[in-house]
Amino acid sequence: SAVISQKPSRDICQRGTSLTIQCQVDSQVTMMFWYRQQPGQSLTLIATANQGSEATYESGFVIDKFPISRPNLTFSTLTVSNMSPEDSSIYLCSVEGSGGNIQYFGAGTRLSVL
C-alpha cells in the first residue's frame, strides 16, 4: 500500500484566482494521477503525471487550466487556474499499487470557488 498526503484539505477561493494542490507519497512511484469528484458524479481522471515528462491529460482537460508538476518520484502538484464556481469540487491524488490496477488515494482537497 501507499500513504498519500494531500494538502490543503480544503479551501475557499475567489473567482479568477489559482490554487495549487500538493500530493506527497511515502514511496517512489512511476505514475501519479489527479482526479476530480463532483457531487453526484463519478471520479473523473484529469491527468496522469510521470516524473520527467509532460503530464497526459484526459479529454476535456487542458494544461492551461490544470497545469501539473512532477519534480520527483514522490511528489506532484495540480494547479487549478483562473477558477470559476464550476471548478468547485473535490480533487484527489492517487497512485497505483505495486501489483498494478489497485489505486491508493489521498484524502482529497475540497475546493469551493465563490
Next chain:
Amino acid sequence: EDQVTQSPEALRLQEGESSSLNCSYTVSGLRGLFWYRQDPGKGPEFLFTLYSAGEEKEKERLKATLTKKESFLHITAPKPEDSATYLCAVHLSGGSYIPTFGRGTSLIVHP
C-alpha cells in the same frame, strides 16, 4: 452513456438488515472490477478486485461477486460503521490502464 452504473444511488438500512449493492457494466473485455469504500472527507479505500465471472471475495460483513454483466456487494448484518459511499470501477483489457468509476452508492446504516 455511463459504462458503469451503480444502484441504488442511496440506501438506508437498519442495523442488522442485510442488502446488496449493484454495479452493472456495459463494456466488453473486462480486465478487472474493483470495489472501493469512501468515507466523508476521505479518499476511496480499496476493498476488492474481481477478475472473472463466478469469482467471490469476502471481508468481514462484505462479500463481492461477479457475473459477466454485473457485480454485487452483499452486506450481511450491517453495522453503523459500514455507512459510507461504495464505489465500483472497471478496468478494461487492451485499453487505458485507468479504471472507469461508477457514481457510487451512498449507504447509511441506522442503529
